[in-house]
Amino acid sequence: MKPYILYIAALIIFISSCQEGKEHTAPAIYPRDSVAVMTSFGVNTLVSDSGLIKYRIVAERWEVNQAKVPSRWIFDKGLFLEQFDEKFHVEAYIQCDTAFYFDQNKLWELRGRVRVRTVDGLRFSSEELFWDQNSHELYSHKFSHLITPDREMQGTYFISDEHLRHYTISNSKGSFVKGKFGSGTENDSILAAPDTVKAKKRLPTTPSARTVR
Template identity: 60%
Template sequence: MLKPIRYNICLAMMSIMLFIACEEQHEHTAPAIRARDSVAVMTSYGVNTLISDSGVAKYRIVTEEWEINTNLQPSRWLFNKGVFLEQFDEKFHVQAYIQCDTAYYYDQMRLWELRSRVRILTKDGLRFASEQLFWDEGKHELYSNVFSKLITPDRTLQGSYFRSDEQMTKYFISNTKGSFAKDDFEGGDNGPNDANMTDSARRAQDSIAKYQHPIATPQRRNTSIPLMH
């Protein structure tokens, strides 16, 4: 009689231990090596290509590395190793050369963000330098909220805020400092009254003036811009 009782007790204890062992087992899942939103959809190297809009070439991109990531919010193109751009008009004439150390293009917003050693050289000889610049393709304007320097063929301007049209023919700089050509004060195109204008008045005039120049024949292409020091 004792044997069946002992057998039943042992069987019950084994069942309890097996149940406890099963209860203590947990599934361990390793975390993802990279978050989903950090994975690029496409990465290209050694890029030299034209970007078109409605069949019209807008600009040429030259870059060592081009990453497209639509998982980020907002989605964007990333140029973490620098980029060189040639900007064209509707007739495929070069309007400007643009380069920087880092760039992001928010494709859904049609907005460029250029960072670190941003340099622009236009067909009219205007040079621009800053550490940050935004290019809004929808509004057809450029702007910067950091210190910027603008050099035209006859004057130099610098300030803490910059805004311009895409062609950089109409521009505004606030909190400006500048140097001007001697002709601005001694018998320029506006006659004797030109010499009586104050520096601040001339800066204001310069910020809204639209300079007309003949279209220059672009010279073939050097992928570097003469940088300003």
């Protein structure tokens, strides 16, 4: 009988120790509090707008985060973006070191070695460029360099339509071929002259355009 008594005593001790135990729990972590909705690597994809394919995105890392305010797409490893017309012809390409797209405001913010080239041969470079798709404008408040087939300009403020066909650079200087813009022939030397166009500075569309981090 003694073995059974020892077994029952051990069972009672085990049950009582389980009842006295405390459960240690941590607060629940909800994915939407901090985690991105989507994170993709090695991206090469087409993006449509209003039912038409308008862009091709190439990026090493693409994060879609709706927890941040405002919600945004994040390209922190660089971005290459092609824009197409209705016939799927490339209108322009844009590349930069870092990019943010605020989907609710339809605002792109490009940072670090921003380079743009259009089908007309225009080349733009700066350390900053905003693209407001609501107002169909491109603008920058940092030093910008613009080269066209027949002139070269640079200045501290830039604004343009999104096709880079009508633009303004203020506080600038530039050069152009005398045969196209003054007396002389096209083979004449380049004439340097300050740009006389002055533009009223445009503030970013939303507070997010000033501070995104």
